[in-house]
Amino acid sequence: MTLGASLKLYLDVDASVEWAEALKETARVHPLVISGHVRLFVLPSLPALSAVIDVLADSPIAVGAQDLFWEDRGAYTGGVSGADLARLGCTYVEVGHVERRRIFNEDDLTIRLKFAAALRNGLTPVLCVGEAEQIDAESAAQLCIAQLDSAMANTTGLRDLVVAYEPEWAIGQAEPAPSAHVVSVIRKLRQHIDEIGLVDAAVVYGGSAKPGLLSALGNRVDGLFLGRFAHDPAAFASIIDEAAGLR
Numbered sequence: 209m210t211l212g213a214s215l216k217l218y219l220d221v222d223a224s225v226e227w228a229e230a231l232k233e234t235a236r237v238h239p240l241v242i243s244g245h246v247r248l249f250v251l252p253s254l255p256a257l258s259a260v261i262d263v264l265a266d267s268p269i270a271v272g273a274q275d276l277f278w279e280d281r282g283a284y285t286g287g288v289s290g291a292d293l294a295r296l297g298c299t300y301v302e303v304g305h306v307e308r309r310r311i312f313n314e315d316d317l318t319i320r321l322k323f324a325a326a327l328r329n330g331l332t333p334v335l336c337v338g339e340a341e342q343i344d345a346e347s348a349a350q351l352c353i354a355q356l357d358s359a360m361a362n363t364t365g366l367r368d369l370v371v372a373y374e375p376e377w378a379i380g381q382a383e384p385a386p387s388a389h390v391v392s393v394i395r396k397l398r399q400h401i402d403e404i405g406l407v408d409a410a411v412v413y414g415g416s417a418k419p420g421l422l423s424a425l426g427n428r429v430d431g432l433f434l435g436r437f438a439h440d441p442a443a444f445a446s447i448i449d450e451a452a453g454l455r
């Protein structure tokens with residue numbers, strides 16, 4: 209089971225460190241985390257990365273970035289190099305979140321280049337896919353598959369991948385997407401992923417995910433990608449407990 213959380217730009221550096229310290233304590237005593245049956249990763253904001261990496265250095269919680277640039281070196285003011293993220297100790301990087309698409313104008317080509325940059329630097333991509341409007345599961349799955357195939361076009365050397373199914377209409381809401389919809393889309397996504405030979409990829413759900421959801425979805429998903437509802441370390445801990453209950 210894979211559980212990840214992105215802090216987006218919600219927590220400042222000090223709050224991110226405090227949050228990481230609380231998660232570290234949860235992970236330290238949780239048997240399923242210790243045994244590796246639940247893998248945890250967190251994606252703080254860029255300025256908090258180093259401090260959070262320091263806090264989690266001797267814990268099983270992996271750290272990643274929420275974005276990277278598609279080139280590693282050069283005249284790219286403000287760019288973030290995947291090589292530097294790896295050097296800092298990041299092992300994950302998020303690519304394709306809809307907020308990057310909408311607010312920062314990233315398109316399919318940008319996402320493909322960033323996906324390649326992640327792989328080139330040995331970072332596990334957390335590739336976000338999802339439909340914009342609430343539509344039927346079959347149509348949603350086709351859109352997600354098209355986004356996945358586009359991001360991975362010409363990809364070589366893929367070792368590990370997290371695919372986060374994040375329907376845009378369910379992000380930032382009080383409730384996640386209905387479980388039946390999530391299960392149906394993820395089943396079709398999983399089928400496609402298996403067909404193209406990525407059997408080890410984890411397919412997780414994100415979009416107002418919170419305590420109770422994992423139990424409702426059961427083993428039909430590989431985990432969750434959390435946003436706001438992970439800000440409370442106790443909520444994160446209770447979701448790890450839910451993962452334990454599914455074993």
Ligand SMILES: O=C[C@H](O)COP(=O)(O)O
Binds near residue numbers: 379381414434436
């Ligand atoms: O990256 C996380 C997702 O966009 C979900 O965020 P949210 O749970 O705050 O809606």
